Amino acid sequence: MKEILDIIILLFFVWMIAMFIIGFNRQQIEKHKNKLAENEKMKNEEKKDDETTAY
Known part of the structure; x- marks a missing residue:
């Protein structure tokens, strides 16, 4: 019974560790996606700024 x-x-215990890791x-992953979206937004804003200052 003890076994x-x-x-x-x-x-x-293994299940709890697996759920923590997952x-x-x-x-x-969510944090990384948000960071990528933020970087893309910054790049788009820089392009707009570059286009407006070029004229």
């Missing part, structure tokens, strides 16, 4: 309980606890990964 079964140990296996269940071990599986639960959640953290999703958070980092």
Whole structure:
């Protein structure tokens, strides 16, 4: 009976670690996408500024 309980606890621990890693990964991916969008927005604004100052 103790072995079964140990296996269940071990599986639960592994599951908790996996969920933490997956959640953290999703958070980092979202942060990266936001940063890319912000960089793209800054580039577009710079192009507009360059086009208006060229005349």
